[in-house]
Structure formats: structure tokens, C-alpha cells
Amino acid sequence: MSKVAVIRENQVQHVVDERAMLARVAGYPFIINLLTSFQDTDNLYLVMDYVPGGEFFTHMRDHGRLSEEHARFYVAQIVLALEHLHSKGIAYRDLKVRPGGPAGGPGDRAGGRAVRVVPENLLIGADGYVRLTDLGFAKVIKGRTYTMCGTPDYLAPEVISGKGHTTAVDWWSLGCVVYEMLHGFPPFYTGNPQETYRRVLQRDLSFPPHMGPWARDLINKLLQMEPEHRIGCGMEGVQAIKDHDWFRNLDWGHVAGRAYMPPYMPNIKAPDDTSNFDVYDNLPPLEPATGLSRMQQEWFQSFSS
Secondary structure, eight states, rough: HHHHHEOOOOOOHHHHHHHHHHHHTOTTTTOEEEEEEEESSHHHEEEEETTTTTTTHHHHHHHHHHHHHHHHHHHHHHHHHHHHHHHHHOOOOOOOOOOOOOSSSSSSSSSBOOOOOOOOOEOTTTTSSSEEEEOOOOOOSSSOOOOOOOOOOOOHHHHHSSSSSTTHHHHHHHHHHHHHHHSSSSOOOOOHHHHHHHHHHHOOOOOOOTTTHHHHHHHHTTOOSSSSGSTSSSSTTTTTHTTSGGGGTTHHHHHHOOOOOSSSOOOOOTTTTTTTOOOOOOOOOOOOOTTTTHHHHHHHTTTOO
């Protein structure tokens, strides 16, 4: 990351915080692993494990909607990843399947509306298990926060309405993800963000006939308008999700230990194989940090390991 660009976009504290959160959850099997971080005069560097299986969205795009058994395998891992983040006080705030433009308009991430355009953030490892990556919108939350950030198709109603939100937004997004895995599109998808927001706020929700009753029940309980009524947000916490009948034949210890045989194994020819990823050839060049003052360089002092 270019230091000049980070300063210009008023993202210094955000980038430092993101690095700290990655370090805080390093080593968890279903979250991208930060190995180290360092900097030079011009740039900041995050060194993370390479996840060679590609983006989960590519798998969905190539295979269409998933069977409930196939989807349950991935959803369970996401539940454990979110549980781990929440145990550290971190709200993820951008769980999604498909890539897409972010919510909001121009402005910094700390106050107002957070904006960026990135690929989706679920990757498939060489072992066939998922990794949650990109903590760019994640935040340590004490009480409520009011930044509108995320991807429109997955935003919880309290984010859209600006009422303030907590880690409960991640369980709403999970409901959208479960629905999309089983149907091929998010539940409130329209192709128009404003129309999507309208559908969310009116809870304009319907289910396709092929979706089973326990899947519908779980999705309904995740997509509750009031956060306090959302499954995962009550006194039982995430255990209420784990105990739901959609997961009734699942051994959560087997999931955590990666003991299940994945329904899909990516074709990986070598440790540095990139063939499972789309080519992104329009990335902007890094900018030299010419003219940064000593004080500006010191802003990044806590970034390095």
C-alpha cells in the first residue's frame, strides 16, 4: 500500500487498525493468516498466507447454486470465523459471496460512509476449506458504531437506516449468504442499490420452492429486522445458531478440526499456482512517498511487526 495514497485518503489510522486486527486473529484456521508486516520509505506491506483455491464466488459462478449439504459445509466455517472475530470484539461488516461496489458515497471510513471496490472476501484454501479475508471494514466495536459500510445486497437494516449497529450485522449478512448459496442470488437483490435498500427495510423476502424448511427457518431467524431478535444475538449467542436444526447432523468439532471431506477440492498444480484466480490487470501503480515529512513517516510507526 502506498503511504502517499493512504494519507491522501485519510486512512492512516484505519490501515494501522486493520493490521492490528489481523494480528489479533492470526492463526485461526478460517481467517486469513497474517505472517508479518513491514514498511519502507514508500509503502506498507502485509505478508499473509497464500490461499490458492481462488475466490468462493468463482466456485459459485462455475457450479451454480449449491446443495444444502454443500452449503452447510461452508456456512459452518463462516459461523466459526465470525464467532472468533466476535470473541475479540470485532465486527466483520462485509460478509458477502459476490463482488460488488460498496455502500455509501465518498468519505473516510471512520466517520461518514466507507467506500472501496474490491473482489469478494471468501477464499478457498488448498484443503478445500474457506478463509475469511480482507478486514478492511472490520472494526473493534464497543457499544454501537454508525459508519455505513459494506456491500448493498448484504447490509442489515440498522446499517441502512443509520440507527447504529453492533456485531449483529454479521448474522444478518450470514442470512443473505446462506440464501445466496442455496438460490444463486442474495434475498433482496435488484441490481439497484436504492431499490435493494427499500426491499431490505420492508423485509420484502420470499423463498424459492426448492429451499428446504429448515434452511428457510434459519434464514428467517437470521434476517430479523430487530437485531435483538436475530438468532445469534440473544442470551445463547452463537450457540443458538449451532443448535439450529439445519445443522442437526453436523459435528462442530469435526468442522473446527477440518475433519470433513470437502465437497470441492480446487485443482492446484504448484504452491504458487494462480490459475484459480481471475486476472486483475487494472491495479493502479504504487506511488513514491516523495515529500513525506518525518512526522508523516512516524504516523506508520506501529504498523510494522
